Amino acid sequence: MASETRRDLAVLVAAGILFVCACLVLSVPGGPFVSPDETANAFFAGTFAEHGRLYAFEPLNEILGDVLHPRSILSLHGRLVPASFPGLPVLYGLAARLLGIGALPLLTPVVAFLAVLAWYGIVRKLFDPRVARWAALLLFAHPAWWYYAARSLMHNVLFTSLLIGSVFFALVQPFKGLRTRGMRFIPAAADPALVGICFGLAVFVRASEAFWMLAGGLLILVWLHRHVARQAVAWAVLGAVLAVSPLFFFNQALYGSPVSTGYTLVAETTDEASQAAVSAPLGGSRSVRSLVAPFGIHPRIAWSHLLAYGITLFWWMAVLAVPGFFLAFPKRSDKGARRQWRWLYLAVFLFVGGWLALLYGSWTIHDNPDPAAVTIGNSYVRYWLPAFVLTTPFAALAILWVRDLLLHPLAQRAWAVGAFLAVFGLGVHGAFFASADSLVLARRTLEAAAKTRDQVLGLTEPDAVIVVDRADKLFFPHRRVRYPLRDEATYALLPRIALRAPLYYFGITLPETDLAYLNDDKLKGLGLGIELVGTYGEESLYRMTSLGQ
Numbered sequence: 001m002a003s004e005t006r007r008d009l010a011v012l013v014a015a016g017i018l019f020v021c022a023c024l025v026l027s028v029p030g031g032p033f034v035s036p037d038e039t040a041n042a043f044f045a046g047t048f049a050e051h052g053r054l055y056a057f058e059p060l061n062e063i064l065g066d067v068l069h070p071r072s073i074l075s076l077h078g079r080l081v082p083a084s085f086p087g088l089p090v091l092y093g094l095a096a097r098l099l100g101i102g103a104l105p106l107l108t109p110v111v112a113f114l115a116v117l118a119w120y121g122i123v124r125k126l127f128d129p130r131v132a133r134w135a136a137l138l139l140f141a142h143p144a145w146w147y148y149a150a151r152s153l154m155h156n157v158l159f160t161s162l163l164i165g166s167v168f169f170a171l172v173q174p175f176k177g178l179r180t181r182g183m184r185f186i187p188a189a190a191d192p193a194l195v196g197i198c199f200g201l202a203v204f205v206r207a208s209e210a211f212w213m214l215a216g217g218l219l220i221l222v223w224l225h226r227h228v229a230r231q232a233v234a235w236a237v238l239g240a241v242l243a244v245s246p247l248f249f250f251n252q253a254l255y256g257s258p259v260s261t262g263y264t265l266v267a268e269t270t271d272e273a274s275q276a277a278v279s280a281p282l283g284g285s286r287s288v289r290s291l292v293a294p295f296g297i298h299p300r301i302a303w304s305h306l307l308a309y310g311i312t313l314f315w316w317m318a319v320l321a322v323p324g325f326f327l328a329f330p331k332r333s334d335k336g337a338r339r340q341w342r343w344l345y346l347a348v349f350l351f352v353g354g355w356l357a358l359l360y361g362s363w364t365i366h367d368n369p370d371p372a373a374v375t376i377g378n379s380y381v382r383y384w385l386p387a388f389v390l391t392t393p394f395a396a397l398a399i400l401w402v403r404d405l406l407l408h409p410l411a412q413r414a415w416a417v418g419a420f421l422a423v424f425g426l427g428v429h430g431a432f433f434a435s436a437d438s439l440v441l442a443r444r445t446l447e448a449a450a451k452t453r454d455q456v457l458g459l460t461e462p463d464a465v466i467v468v469d470r471a472d473k474l475f476f477p478h479r480r481v482r483y484p485l486r487d488e489a490t491y492a493l494l495p496r497i498a499l500r501a502p503l504y505y506f507g508i509t510l511p512e513t514d515l516a517y518l519n520d521d522k523l524k525g526l527g528l529g530i531e532l533v534g535t536y537g538e539e540s541l542y543r544m545t546s547l548g549q
Helices: 002-026 036-051 059-064 087-099 101-126 129-141 143-150 156-171 174-180 190-205 207-223 230-255 272-277 288-292 299-312 315-327 336-361 379-383 385-405 409-433 439-459 488-498 512-522
Strands: 073-076 079-082 465-468 480-482 503-508 528-536 539-546
Touching: 002 101, 002 129, 002 143, 002 439, 036 073, 036 079, 036 087, 036 101, 059 488, 079 230, 087 101, 087 190, 087 230, 101 129, 101 143, 101 156, 101 336, 101 385, 129 143, 129 385, 129 409, 143 156, 143 379, 143 385, 143 409, 143 439, 156 174, 156 190, 156 385, 174 190, 190 207, 190 230, 207 336, 299 315, 299 336, 299 379, 315 385, 315 409, 336 379, 336 385, 379 385, 385 409, 409 439, 439 528, 439 539, 465 488, 480 488, 488 503, 488 528, 488 539, 512 528
Parallel strands: 465 480, 465 503
Antiparallel strands: 073 079, 503 539, 528 539
């Protein structure tokens, strides 16, 4: 058994090295990043690593009323603060302080790799070594896991990995095993404390998931109450409280209340774009129903989204997981703990999968400019990562069931190799090549964007303000940004900004008729003029100046 485990771990480590290296495909030196969330997390992780704080001052915002900031960042009384949860910037900022800021792109891929090893241990405990081996490999090859590990400054893989870590220390109890081998210096409370610490850190990273996490934890605790010591529960609760407590400290320091977040806070500003960005899915004054289901409960809408993003998009996993779900039911030959583990796993899958499907599926999200596009880059995929992880043992059971139906050893080996190559190939295709959001195309886009950014930075002053349509993630934090141009509040701000800093616009190249309209009418009425500075593909940089200059 020990030799089999060592062989499995060797295979998983080799797969993990490949996985981590491939995840660096989006690591462009100095950025930029795919999304505003990643830009914000990189900025605040770097700020925390360097200064030990999660905010930065923008003096112009004290004068102009908190109007200069990119998406996913708020400005409150001149301070730039996260519009999202503080957990990832804090944890990765601490890591960057120890390892250097260059380590940031590696952190999530390495955490995801360690989570797969932990997942192997969990599935081995709940099912058997063969299922565990396949489930771990299937998780490595799952496009959603690969894609969002490569999007290394998104919260979701870190959050899911911490949940896996919590379950690992609860079920596998590695430190208890070390104590039985003679390492008595390890505290008996190590495993339960780490259960709570990982759970609390997961809440710290994505506090919006706390409701279903607590409900799921209670479900497991009630199910296993006869087998869990009260002292272990106490240590787990203590660990969770200690790990999650920084969330309330940072919320108080950043937003003025321990229960406010960047999502819930409506900034006191006339910036309508900011107001929309922070419209609260969770808020202190809202009803319990809106706290638990902020987007409402719409089963038909949720089913359509689940069908598109949870089943059709990764159809090969669904083909394996659906029959595998029924194969996971306890057999008559299963007795004692194994039977109980099987029922518990099925219950947790139905609860977590159903909750996430209804919670996020009831929300209509348009991440892609084409509302009809179904791609891996849509937020449903990352929100449903925990459910995708839970399907991997089902898919593994289906593969092994077919293998066991084959009588000849050569046929069994051929099926195993063929199944792995098919799943791996489809996974690589789904993550790296399949859509406009794929990692390979994203890499090309980032390389082109980095060249454009460097050229624009060379043509603009360090204290300049650039008004953008969607390029805030490109220029921040190198330049101050305001978005969007096509907004009356922005037009009203332009004369005030032009008096205090060099002012530019970067966006889709304007036709001559639009440029003439701005110079002869719209901007002229504001005492401003606009002129072309340079063109980069389909976009251009324009300088706006006061007519009196």
